[in-house]
Amino acid sequence: MVSALFNEISTSRRAYPARCIWLALALSAGPAHAQQPTADEPVSKGVAVYALSRGKGVPAETRDVLAKVLAYFEKQRTEQRVLSIMSERVGLEGERRVCAEFADQKFAITAYERVLALAGGVELLKVAIEPCNKTLSKKGEKL
Numbered sequence: 001m002v003s004a005l006f007n008e009i010s011t012s013r014r015a016y017p018a019r020c021i022w023l024a025l026a027l028s029a030g031p032a033h034a035q036q037p038t039a040d041e042p043v044s045k046g047v048a049v050y051a052l053s054r055g056k057g058v059p060a061e062t063r064d065v066l067a068k069v070l071a072y073f074e075k076q077r078t079e080q081r082v083l084s085i086m087s088e089r090v091g092l093e094g095e096r097r098v099c100a101e102f103a104d105q106k107f108a109i110t111a112y113e114r115v116l117a118l119a120g121g122v123e124l125l126k127v128a129i130e131p132c133n134k135t136l137s138k139k140g141e142k143l
Contacts, residue, residue: 045108046132047073048099049115050090052124058094065122066098069115073100081107086132099132 051058051066058066076082081103088097102108112129119125 043105043108044129044131045102045105046099046130047102047108047111047115048097048128048130048132048134049119050126050128051094051096051098052126053091053093053095054124055093058096059124061122062124063094065119065125066096068118070098072111072114072118073098076100076102076107076111081111084132099130099134101132 049066049069051062053059070085070087073082073085077085077100082100083103084101086097086099086101088099089095090097100111102111108129112127115127119127
């Protein structure tokens, strides 16, 4: 149906501006599944935490929470729920990315929720479920 509508719009020269607007809206919306993952799509087993800054370095409160998150990940590793922990510098002012790869998706989701609770209200701390092998540094080094 969408392609039929697009073909109708594209056949008329007067409709060129409308076609451009329609195309821009369609492209900006992105695929529908990107907003709501389906059960068929694999969920990453990695939980990443980013400590960020605003030009004055990473705030002390953010560093403290990141240390607590790292300790939580280490505890999960001793319980054999975490397979690996990676830490990577992502900026010039001490910004860091810490990621733990979990043995199971259930453990990853539980850890994600726990880290969100630890990070509640702390500025400049981002938590995401994503693969840990995502390389952010220019040299591709993992610390």
